[in-house]
Amino acid sequence: MSFEQVNKKVVRTDIAPGGEVIARRGAMLGYSGGVTFRPISGSGGVGGMVGRAMQGESVAMMVAEGQGNAFYGFRGLYVTLVQLANETLTVEADRLLAHHANLSTSVEMIGSGGIRQAVRGAVSGQGLFTTTLSGRGEAAIISDGNTIGLPVTPEVPLCVDPQAYIGHTGQLQSTIVTDVNWKTFVGQASGESYQIKFSGTGTVYIQASER
DSSP states (O other): OOEEEEETTEEEEEEBTTBOEEEETTOEEEEEEEEEEEEOOSSSSTTHHHHHHHHTTTOOEEEEEEEEEEEEOOTTOEEEEEEEEEEEEEEOGGGEEEEETTSEEEEEEOSTTHHHHHHHTTSOOOOOEEEEEEEEEEEEEEESSOEEEEEEOSSSOEEEOTTTEEEEEEEEEEEEEEOOOHHHHTTOSOSOOEEEEEEEEEEEEEESSOO
16 A cells, blocks of 8 residues: 555545554544544554654654545645655654554654754754654655755765755765854854755755745
8 A cells, every 4th residue: 555645735545454554643634434543652552663752752643544545634734755665764753744554663863853953952962853764665754845855875975954854765874064164153154054964875855945
C-alpha cells in the first residue's frame, strides 16, 4: 500500500490489517470503510515507539486501523511523499504528517527540539529529539510552500538555513556552522549567522520559506 497525492495539500491511503498508518493528531480529514483511530500513548503495540519518540517534541500521534481508506492534510501546508527503500528518513517531528506503521522508528538526539531548535538555542543540550524512520515504506512530510530536495555528495557538501530545514535521507552527517564576523556585531550582517552543514551522500529537504 502507498500514499496517493490527491492534490498539493492532501494525500489518501488505504488502511488494512498489517497496513496501519500513523499520523499526527488533527491531520485526518476524512475516511471511508471500517477505519478506527486511536491515540498513541507510547506503550507497546503498533506505533508505541513513535509515541515515545514524539513525546520529546510534543507532537501527538494517532494510528489508523481496520479496513478502508483515509485522507490526511494539516493546516493547508504542502505535502510531499518520501519513498524509503530500506533507507532512513530523519525529520523534524512537526514536519511529519503520516507514515506507514511498518517503518521502524527511533529518535536522534540533535539538540533542544531538533536541528532547528539546536541552532536557535545554540545547542543548549536540553535533550530533545528528531525522529528517524527506517525500512521500506513511505512517509508524508509537510512544508510551508513546496518542498525542495537538494542533493548532497562527498564532493559537494550543502549548507542550509535551519529554519528552512525539514529533514534528510541518506548517509549524511550534520554539523552547525557559524558565520559570525564584525558585521554581525554592528548590525550589517545578512542575518544568516548559523547554518546546518551536511556532508556525505543523500538528499536534504527544505521548504521555500523560513519560520
